[in-house]
Amino acid sequence: MSKPVKEYITNDLKSRWDGVSDALLVDVAELEANDTVALRKQLREKSIHLLVVKNSLARRATEGTSLGPAFEGLGGTTAVVWGAEDIVSLAKEVTKLADGKDFEKFETKGGVMDGAKLSPEEVKQVSKWPSRTEQLSMLMGQILSPGATLSGQLLAGGANLASQVKQISEKEEE
Known part of the structure; x- marks a missing residue:
């Protein structure tokens, strides 16, 4: 591959990964062509990108970025997967x-x-974490819980009083 072509590919990778801070590396080399098409379609439906890259060009494109450590000491066929809502959702899907x-x-x-x-084991551990949406719902539950409890306690006294007044008025009517 000529130097201008390598430079062009490196610049393309840099532009694709601009702003990406989390990514996973997978091996899809032994998948059959139809399986690869089905895999890409499944990932695309979840806003996940998959790109097979040459390790040396990926190393050159990610040099000095947060993605750089992923390609250190990497060998063999590699595909980069990025996207989804967050790294936990991406790890769960992968x-x-x-x-x-x-x-x-x-x-x-x-x-x-x-x-x-x-490492691959750490990716499995990350996949067991709650996703961003799940974390936000847990946080909202924790924020709203004291208010709901206080509201219930404040309304309970008034409800008890109204019930007693109703019972007294029913007795007086009889």
Whole structure:
């Protein structure tokens, strides 16, 4: 590959990964063509991108970025997966695909999260964390819970009083 072509590909990778801080590395080399098309379609539906890259060009494109550690010491065929809502959602999807029976030869090679390199085992651990949406719902529950409890306690006294007044008025009517 000529130097201008390498430079062009490197610049293209830099522009694609601009603003991306979390990504996972997978191996899709042994998948059949139809399986690869089905895999890409499944990922695309969830706003996840998959790109097979040459390791040396990826290293050159991510040099000095938060994605850089992912490509250190990497060998063999590599595909980069990025996107989704957050790294946890991405890890959940990749782990589900790697453990599933649809794509048996699909495997996780690691990744990077906030500039820290992840091993395949760490990717599985991250996939067990609550996603961003789940964390936000838990946080909202914790924020709203004291208010709901206080509201219930304040309204309970008034409800009890109204019930007693109603009972007294019913007795007087009899």
